[in-house]
Amino acid sequence: MKYAAIRYTSAPLEQGYTDRVLKIDLSSRRIAIEPIAPEIKKAYVGGRGYCLKFVYDGTTAATRHDSPENVLALSGGPFCGETGFVGTGKFIAGTISPLTNTFCDSNVGGHFFPLVKLSGFDAIAVTGKSENRVMVVIDADAGEISMVQAPEGDVTIRGAEGLIEQWKGDGKEANIAFVTAGIGAQHTWFGCLNSVYYDSRRLRCRSKQAGRGGTGTVMCEKGLWGILVKCNAHRSNANHPANHEKVLAAGHKLRDVIREVDPQAMRLVNQGTTSLIDMMNTNEILPVKNFQFGSSEQSQNISGKVFEREVFKQNVPDGCYPGCNLACTKGCENYVLKTGPFAGSRVGVDGPEYETAATASNLGIFEIDYMLEYSWYCDQYSVDTISAGVVMSFVYEACERGLLTEEDTGGLKLTWGDAATALEFLHAMAAGKPGLPAAAGHGVRYMKGWIADRAAARLKRSREDIRAELSLFAMETKGLEFSMYITKESLAQQGGYGFALKGPQHDEAWLIAIDQLRKELPTFEDKAEALLWFPLFRTWFNIVGLCKLPWIDVRNPKAKDTPFPAKNLPTVDYYLELVNGTFGTDKTLDDLLLESERCYMLQKLINLRQGFGTREYDTIPLRAMAPVFMHEYLSRKDYYDTYLKDAAGYSLDGSSNEQRLSLLHQYRRAQYEKLTDVVYKEKGYDQNGIPTDESLKRLGFDQPEFPDIVRAARERVNGIEQAEQERSAAH
Ligand code: SF4
Numbered sequence: 001m002k003y004a005a006i007r008y009t010s011a012p013l014e015q016g017y018t019d020r021v022l023k024i025d026l027s028s029r030r031i032a033i034e035p036i037a038p039e040i041k042k043a044y045v046g047g048r049g050y051c052l053k054f055v056y057d058g059t060t061a062a063t064r065h066d067s068p069e070n071v072l073a074l075s076g077g078p079f080c081g082e083t084g085f086v087g088t089g090k091f092i093a094g095t096i097s098p099l100t101n102t103f104c105d106s107n108v109g110g111h112f113f114p115l116v117k118l119s120g121f122d123a124i125a126v127t128g129k130s131e132n133r134v135m136v137v138i139d140a141d142a143g144e145i146s147m148v149q150a151p152e153g154d155v156t157i158r159g160a161e162g163l164i165e166q167w168k169g170d171g172k173e174a175n176i177a178f179v180t181a182g183i184g185a186q187h188t189w190f191g192c193l194n195s196v197y198y199d200s201r202r203l204r205c206r207s208k209q210a211g212r213g214g215t216g217t218v219m220c221e222k223g224l225w226g227i228l229v230k231c232n233a234h235r236s237n238a239n240h241p242a243n244h245e246k247v248l249a250a251g252h253k254l255r256d257v258i259r260e261v262d263p264q265a266m267r268l269v270n271q272g273t274t275s276l277i278d279m280m281n282t283n284e285i286l287p288v289k290n291f292q293f294g295s296s297e298q299s300q301n302i303s304g305k306v307f308e309r310e311v312f313k314q315n316v317p318d319g320c321y322p323g324c325n326l327a328c329t330k331g332c333e334n335y336v337l338k339t340g341p342f343a344g345s346r347v348g349v350d351g352p353e354y355e356t357a358a359t360a361s362n363l364g365i366f367e368i369d370y371m372l373e374y375s376w377y378c379d380q381y382s383v384d385t386i387s388a389g390v391v392m393s394f395v396y397e398a399c400e401r402g403l404l405t406e407e408d409t410g411g412l413k414l415t416w417g418d419a420a421t422a423l424e425f426l427h428a429m430a431a432g433k434p435g436l437p438a439a440a441g442h443g444v445r446y447m448k449g450w451i452a453d454r455a456a457a458r459l460k461r462s463r464e465d466i467r468a469e470l471s472l473f474a475m476e477t478k479g480l481e482f483s484m485y486i487t488k489e490s491l492a493q494q495g496g497y498g499f500a501l502k503g504p505q506h507d508e509a510w511l512i513a514i515d516q517l518r519k520e521l522p523t524f525e526d527k528a529e530a531l532l533w534f535p536l537f538r539t540w541f542n543i544v545g546l547c548k549l550p551w552i553d554v555r556n557p558k559a560k561d562t563p564f565p566a567k568n569l570p571t572v573d574y575y576l577e578l579v580n581g582t583f584g585t586d587k588t589l590d591d592l593l594l595e596s597e598r599c600y601m602l603q604k605l606i607n608l609r610q611g612f613g614t615r616e617y618d619t620i621p622l623r624a625m626a627p628v629f630m631h632e633y634l635s636r637k638d639y640y641d642t643y644l645k646d647a648a649g650y651s652l653d654g655s656s657n658e659q660r661l662s663l664l665h666q667y668r669r670a671q672y673e674k675l676t677d678v679v680y681k682e683k684g685y686d687q688n689g690i691p692t693d694e695s696l697k698r699l700g701f702d703q704p705e706f707p708d709i710v711r712a713a714r715e716r717v718n719g720i721e722q723a724e725q726e727r728s729a730a731h
Contacts (some may be wrong), residue, residue, distance in 0.1 A: 002132060004029040004129040005146035010120035012229075016078030016239045016460060016582050019043065021153055022055070022121045022145065024136055026222055027068055027128030030441025031136075031145050033504060036122060040108040043700065046077035046122060048542040049107050049599040051094030055103055056602060061609050065098040065189075065214065066221045068129045074113065074179070075123035078582060081114030081559030082239045082323065085251040085546030086258065086576050089114060091195075093179075093210040093276075095218045097385070097502075099443050100479040102504045103603055104213030107319035107542055109329070111197035112177040115140075115229040118238055125258030129234035140231035141171060156182035157350075157380045158342060160205035171232045173198035178371040180226030181216030183387075184381025185422075187432030187443030190481075191216030192384045201316040202331065204348045205375030208320055211378065211384040212505050213480060235322070236659060239582065246581030250574045254550055255325045261554050268711075271304035271328035272312065273543050275356035276305045277509055280358070283517050284636075285486045287362040289416055290393035291475055292621050292632050296487040298366035302357060311368060326550050328394040335372050338424045342380070349376045352385075358484035359389025362415030362559035363396060363588045366384045373423060381430035386505075391440045392473055398447075403466065404456040410435040444476040478503035478612065487624045488668075490516040493528040495675050499531060499622040501603045501684075507542070508535045510552065514566040533567070539596040543590070544579075551575070594699075604691060608713040615689040615717075618676060633661045640664060688717045 011018040019041065023032045038049070044053045051073035058071040076091040084176060097104035116124065119140035126136075133150035155163060164176050179198040193210040209217075219226070241247045256667020262268055266275045274494030277299060280286040284294030300306075312330040319327040332349040354374035360371050378385045398404045399414045410433075412425055428437035439450045452466040459466070475482040480503025487493040493516070496509030506512075511530055514520040521527045541548045549573050558570035572589060579587050607613030627633040634657070635638055644650045644660060648667045652660060678689060684695030690713050696706055 001149040003147045003149075004031055005144055006031045006033075007143055008033060008120070008542060010118070010142060010146055010233070011116060012240070013238055014240050014244055015584070016080075017046075017205070018083070018117060018120050018122050019360060020121050021050075021125055022124040024124065024126045024147070025128040026126065026130040026134065026224060028183070029130075029147055031147065033121075037135070040295050042600055044597070044602070045543040045595050046430070047075050047080070047090075048092045048094060048107075048539065048597075049602075050075040050123045051092050051105055052103060052599055052606065054123065054604045055094055055096065056606055057098055058125065060126060062100065062606060063096050063552050065096050065218055067096075069127055070096045070218060072126040072215065072218050072224075073123060073251065074116075076113035076117055077543055077545030079239070079578060081117050081235065081321075082241070082247065082578075082582070083235055083321075084244070084248045084255045084323060086324050086326065086550045087321075088323055088545065090541075090545050090547050091116075092542055093193050093215040095213075095215055096531055096610070097213040097215075097479070098217050099200045099214050099445070100503055102478075102612055104215075105452075105542070106210035106215055106478065107507065108190070108193065108195045108208050108210035109547060111174070111210040111321060112179055112229060113545070114235065114321060115177050115231045118233045119229055119231045120236065124227065126219075126224060128222065128306065128543040130337075132225050135225045135255070136227045138227065138229040138231075138692055140233065140490040141169075143409075146333065154183055156180055156194055156382055157196070157205065157207050158345070159200070159345065160207070164198050165207065167228060167230065171230060175232045176228070176230050178226050178228040179219075180382070181219045181574075182382040183378060184378070184383035184430035185216035186220045186440065187430060188388070189214050189217055189443050189446075190384040190387035190441075191220060192378075192382050193219060194379060195383055196291070196666045199648040202314065202348065206320075206329065206331065206348070206350050209379060209382075209384070213384060214241040214384075216382045230519075239404070240582030242583035243581045246576055250577035250581060252321065253577075254571065254574045258550060258554050261557065265555070266548065266553055267304065268514060268688050269318075270312065271308045272318075272328045272351065274307040274330075274352065274357055275304035276354040277357055278512075279517065280485065284489065285512060285516065286573050287358050287393075287484050287486055289364050289396040289483045290362060290475075291486055292397070292627075293630075293635060294488070296366065298359060300362070300373065301366045302368055306368065311372070324547070324550070326554065328549060331551070335376065337376065338429045339368070339373060339420070340377055344483075346622035347376055350379060351375045353651070355484045356389070359385055359393070362389060362393045362484065365419050365422060367419050367721060370419040370422070375425060377423070377426060377430070383430055386442060386483050387481040388426065388429065388582065390475050391444050392422060392429075393542075394444050394447060395436070395440055395451075397473055398451050398470065401469075403451055403459075403470065405458070407437060408454050409453075410437075412436065417445050440728050444474050444481050444557060444611055445479045449476050471621060472628045474621055475623060476503070477620050478617055480504060482624065485618075487512065487514045488626055491671055491675055492521050492530055493619060494624055494672055495527065495679055496533045496534075497624065498618045498672070498676070499679060501600070501607060504620070504624075507548070510534075510538075518566070524678065526673070527675065528682055530566070531675075531679045532638055533593075536593045536596040536600060539570075539600050540592050543596065544601055544610050546575075596701050601691065601701060603693070605701065605709050608690065609709045611716070612687065614713060615676065615680075615687070618689055620672070622665065622669075625672055626664050627661065629696070630657060630661060632658065679697060688714070690717070691713055
């Protein structure tokens with residue numbers, strides 16, 4: 001059934017842009033194509049920049065994730081779809097998140113957005129709500145965009161080949177792609193958005209996920225089953241860069257570096273991101289038992305080498321989009337599911353990625369079969385593997401600490417290492433089973449209150465007291481669950497998570513490797529500088545539609561001769577050649593950073609407008625800074641005692657373990673606050689984390705609406721401080 005349709009003509013791509021946005025209003029069933037003004041393009045570039053702009057313009061301080069006006073924005077960037085370069089299949093999904101109540105975005109690869117661009121659009125902005133589930137179809141070949149009845153049944157990954165066969169008509173499977181979200185996204189706040197495409201090498205559909213922040217949940221709340229794009233136009237040189245030869249030459253250089261370095265380094269092409277497991281375990285960074293510990297002897301069962309040898313056996317190039325020879329999108333064929341609604345089915349599993357594998361170690365599970373099963377079901381259900389895994393491990397620890405009982409868990413006996421029960425928990429959570437599973441689907445922040453409510457009466461303690469205990473090990477900040485790195489021994493990564501505008505996700509600042517492993521940020525100043533530079537440069541990847549891995553995970557051999565090797569500047573030069581080859585410009589790295597800074601500032605302003613964004617929202621749980629409980633400290637007592645003496649300068653003579661742990665807490669908290677002060681200054685914020693008037697002006701945010709947002713935030717903070725002073729005076 002067709003509810004609405006328009007005829008249209010594809011706009012040609014020029015220098016990576018079509019300069020058009022496709023706007024879909026599900027309430028009024030309006031489909032409209034609008035131009036993107038040159039000043040918007042100049043200021044926000046594309047990708048995350050466009051998502052921020054559409055979400056900012058379309059929402060207000062009162063908008064919640066399920067408000068009809070909430071915008072679900074999707075956008076690639078000028079380089080998205082450039083087959084002559086590396087890592088160009090990426091796009092961004094951004095919205096007001098159910099978990100954080102402010103802007104959150106997630107990047108995802110695959111063929112979907114390159115095909116959307118070929119079909120004539122730089123962005124898609126979806127608003128409104130439909131009572132019955134609909135699908136939007138962009139059929140560039142037929143010159144029609146329509147809103148039609150959604151497919152029957154629970155089709156996300158499973159059954160996708162059938163849908164593609166049905167939809168392809170005279171075209172090729174490879175020229176069809178869609179985004180969708182399944183039942184887990186309907187029942188949780190961390191529903192992900194699947195980007196599904198046909199892989200002609202593996203002869204099946206693959207899916208990549210915009211995992212973080214509940215973009216899939218918002219899609220479901222809007223009554224949108226998904227968006228399908230169909231376009232058989234030629235992809236080669238489709239972006240029409242100003243100087244195609246220059247772009248191709250830059251792509252060749254980067255591919256040569258990858259070919260030379262990756263086989264001797266991370267082996268992403270063979271192991272995917274599972275290659276990180278060993279590296280993290282060796283350096284006490286692999287989360288084990290809800291981030292209590294950073295390593296386990298059992299991790300040898302799940303190392304990248306084991307995945308390479310036993311799981312990723314098909315030797316096919318696994319780039320998520322043509323042009324990428326880092327090709328890290330590994331997968332496993334013919335896996336027979338053992339649990340859940342599809343038990344017995346033979347499926348192809350995409351991944352698991354490092355982050356997904358680490359959610360298993362974080363439950364004390366070191367079994368590859370569990371990881372495959374968990375990964376496939378999370379994708380099929382459309383739930384973020386990270387948030388789902390972290391909320392599960394939080395609940396496990398609450399059980400371990402006696403804050404939840406089997407009565408609270410509905411009979412689930414949650415013990416570390418029990419794979420069968422963990423999967424039972426996942427299936428129940430995705431199905432929205434009443435009780436613990438449905439509650440856990442709202443994430444860690446929500447669960448603090450849920451657990452405190454139950455434990456307070458039983459333990460005869462105050463709700464606040466229990467909440468405070470839970471907050472020590474509840475791995476969330478701003479409402480988003482931590483991604484999978486132990487940060488206790490990396491102050492830089494603590495800041496990377498704490499100051500990240502959307503919450504603790506490493507895509508804004510992944511500094512753990514250069515800080516803790518390579519020791520490239522030895523001083524406080526080095527860390528602070530990195531916390532300014534890396535978020536900005538990483539933001540740039542997200543605004544232009546590029547994957548960061550070829551830059552950050554493949555160190556150019558020439559980088560060692562540069563003053564700051566971690567920035568990998570010789571490879572950054574290839575990106576500059578891509579930029580200037582595409583636009584016919586002479587831009588410098590500083591120009592790119594300035595573009596990022598503007599987008600970064602808009603994100604900060606959205607956070608402030610929504611009532612967040614100040615210093616208190618940049619705090620991180622103690623578990624992210626230090627061992628919380630005595631058994632964690634004792635597990636690395638020698639290390640911590642040496643640290644307290646050598647790094648912190650304490651004399652430990654005659655002190656008890658309790659006193660040492662307390663010193664460690666004080667010292668680590670103070671270090672984090674000190675870092676916060678310095679980084680805020682570098683970023684152009686005041687000590688409350690609010691941008692100064694000069695910063696706003698420098699970046700062009702001096703129209704009255706922006707200073708008004710900042711003023712309101714200052715008043716809010718002043719009001720809180722005054723109320724606190726009055727409270728302490730009254731006591
Ligand atoms: S490095 Fe991996 S995720 Fe990035 S574009 Fe290439 S295949 Fe995709």
